Amino acid sequence: MNLQHPIYLYLWVAPHVLLIAVAIVMYRRGLHREFPIFFSSLLYEFAQFCVYYPIYRRVLIVPAWLYLKLDTVGRAGSTAFHFGILQELFEWPVRHNGSLRQTSAYILKWVTAGLIVMTFAFIGFQYYRQSHRLPQSYGTLEALNITQCFVLALVFLWHRFLGLRMSVHVFGVALGLGLMAGLEPLIQAWKDSELATNLRIPDYLQMGVYHCTVLIWLAFAFARETVPRAGAPAQSEGLPLLEVRERAADLGRIARL
Amino acid sequence: MTAMIIVAALMAIVLVLFLGFEAWARYSRPGRDLQLASAELIPVDLEAFENLVDPEEERYLRMNLSAREFRGVQRGRIRAAKMYVAALSQNAAVLVSVGQSARSNANPEVGAVGQEIVHRAIRLRIWCLFSLLRMDAAFLFPGQLSPSNAIASQYMLVTYMAAKLPSRAAA
Numbered sequence: 001m002n003l004q005h006p007i008y009l010y011l012w013v014a015p016h017v018l019l020i021a022v023a024i025v026m027y028r029r030g031l032h033r034e035f036p037i038f039f040s041s042l043l044y045e046f047a048q049f050c051v052y053y054p055i056y057r058r059v060l061i062v063p064a065w066l067y068l069k070l071d072t073v074g075r076a077g078s079t080a081f082h083f084g085i086l087q088e089l090f091e092w093p094v095r096h097n098g099s100l101r102q103t104s105a106y107i108l109k110w111v112t113a114g115l116i117v118m119t120f121a122f123i124g125f126q127y128y129r130q131s132h133r134l135p136q137s138y139g140t141l142e143a144l145n146i147t148q149c150f151v152l153a154l155v156f157l158w159h160r161f162l163g164l165r166m167s168v169h170v171f172g173v174a175l176g177l178g179l180m181a182g183l184e185p186l187i188q189a190w191k192d193s194e195l196a197t198n199l200r201i202p203d204y205l206q207m208g209v210y211h212c213t214v215l216i217w218l219a220f221a222f223a224r225e226t227v228p229r230a231g232a233p234a235q236s237e238g239l240p241l242l243e244v245r246e247r248a249a250d251l252g253r254i255a256r257l
Numbered sequence: 258m259t260a261m262i263i264v265a266a267l268m269a270i271v272l273v274l275f276l277g278f279e280a281w282a283r284y285s286r287p288g289r290d291l292q293l294a295s296a297e298l299i300p301v302d303l304e305a306f307e308n309l310v311d312p313e314e315e316r317y318l319r320m321n322l323s324a325r326e327f328r329g330v331q332r333g334r335i336r337a338a339k340m341y342v343a344a345l346s347q348n349a350a351v352l353v354s355v356g357q358s359a360r361s362n363a364n365p366e367v368g369a370v371g372q373e374i375v376h377r378a379i380r381l382r383i384w385c386l387f388s389l390l391r392m393d394a395a396f397l398f399p400g401q402l403s404p405s406n407a408i409a410s411q412y413m414l415v416t417y418m419a420a421k422l423p424s425r426a427a428a
Contacts, residue, residue, distance in 0.1 A: 097376045103383060123264065146265075149272050156279050161386075162379050163350030164357070171283065175276060182272035186265040193262055 004200070011207035015214040016049040022214065025221040031169060037088045038173055041081035048074045072137050079144050082177065083112070086148065089155045089174055093164045104158075112151055119147045142188050148181045172220020176213040183209045299344035303409050306341040309334050310404045324400065331399035338404050339392050345412050346385035352378035352415050377415045384408055 023042045026032050032039040051074075054060035055067065062070070090108045094100035120143050155174055159166050166174070187209070191202045308314060315334075319327050356378055359371025388408055395402040 094376065094379060096372070100376060100380060100383075103380075107383075123261075146268065149268060153272065153275060156275070162382060163353040164375075164379075166283070171279075175280065178272060178276045182269050182276070186262070186269040189262045189265040193259065 007204070008200070008207075011204060011211055013049075013053070015207070015211045016046055018211075018214045018218055019046050019049075022217045022221050025218065029221070031221065035085075035088060035169065035173065037081065037084040041078075041085060044077060044081055048078075072141075075138070075141050079141055079148075082145075082148050082181065083151070085173065085177060086151045086155060089170050090151075090158055092167065092170050093159065093162055108151075108154075111154060112147070115147045115150045116144065119143050119150070142185060145181060145188070146185045149178075149185070152178045152181055168223045168225050169220055172216060172223065175220070176216040179216065180209055180213045299347050301341060301344045301348065301412075303412065306338065306345075307409050309338040309341065310409075312403060315403055328399045332396055335392050335396045335399065335404055339389060339396075342385050342388050342392065342408065345408060346382055346389075349378045349382040349385060349412070349415070353382070374415060377411070381408070381411050381415055384411060 019042045023032075023039060023046075026035070026039055026042075051060075051070065055062055087105065087108055091101050091104050094104050123143055123146050152174060156166075159170075184206070187202050187206045191206075315331070318330055322330060353375055356371045356374030356376075359367050360375060362368050362371060385408060388404065391402070392404045395404050
């Protein structure tokens with residue numbers, strides 16, 4: 001019995017159904033208000049699936065040019081959402097403070113612009129030059145996907161720089177997105193190459209990675225935030241409040257020297 | 258296209274390893290970063306720092322030294338000021354962790370002050386970053402650019418808030 005088809009269907013359908021589960025858990029826990037862009041992206045990806053699946057099953061028949069356009073627009077939308085999610089994660093530590101939020105948005109905007117220029121200069125160019133099997137718009141999107149990897153690493157480094165522990169939900173979203181964004185350029189390059197002609201392995205791998213990503217999001221949507229307890233023993237997270245006076249007094253004394 | 262695959266594979270490996278390290282750091286040693294930060298307070302002589310970035314002092318030096326001498330002295334001053342800003346930046350990280358601890362206090366007043374400390378300490382840390390960049394530029398062009406001196410007052414304000422915090426908690 002050939003298992004390829006059911007596995008293919010499972011790897012395609014299951015993550016998209018799980019996206020709805022993630023959305024429901026987020027909605028029930030009020031996380032959709034804290035991560036509106038991520039929440040919208042879940043719905044967007046599911047909506048895309050609702051368009052592509054009937055086309056695949058030939059319930060909905062569209063000409064090839066329209067399918068190509070739909071696919072390009074769909075990918076562009078996903079990329080835009082990913083950048084939006086990254087901005088949401090980057091601004092998370094300062095989301096309650098308008099001016100700090102503006103400052104961090106300003107930093108992210110300029111760093112992202114610099115990264116996009118660098119990615120296009122070094123990697124995007126390669127896509128344009130060598131990618132014969134795909135339209136140029138796909139090359140642009142792949143170069144942007146590579147930029148996402150750098151921006152994602154920046155989100156982790158930003159939290160580290162600020163000295164803040166990532167919220168469990170921010171960490172979960174970033175981890176899932178990182179797994180997908182990190183492996184996507186590799187899988188896509190493999191798919192575009194001559195090595196993958198008539199091979200379905202890259203497709204399975206891509207769908208498997210996406211499945212893992214959605215499972216990570218689901219697990220972290222269920223996770224509860226562990227808040228550092230003030231006045232707790234030293235082994236717990238954060239500083240015990242009783243030690244704060246001593247430390248702050250030290251800072252003040254040093255500052256007045 | 259093989260070169261593209263190699264580049265993408267290297268990137269994927271680096272990012273996946275990076276994510277793995279972040280996950281390991283988060284779950285194998287929770288709170289360690291914060292405790293380390295609290296243990297590494299760096300003494301800062303604010304008066305000396307303010308003197309190094311004082312525009313009046315800079316004007317005096319500019320008027321009394323030749324252009325070449327001024328550039329040399331100013332570069333030395335900027336180098337010293339950068340060390341102070343790096344220390345302020347590290348202490349700001351300690352203040353962030355102090356604010357985080359206070360933010361989760363059961364007393365809403367203390368929680369609100371903790372939140373304020375976190376925001377001000379984050380602002381201070383970002384200012385330190387910008388200030389270091391500006392100092393790097395001033396180091397390259399000491400005749401044209403001056404280092405900023407606005408950080409010291411912000412630092413004093415945040416440390417004052419943190420020092421006041423426990424008495425509020427005890428009340």
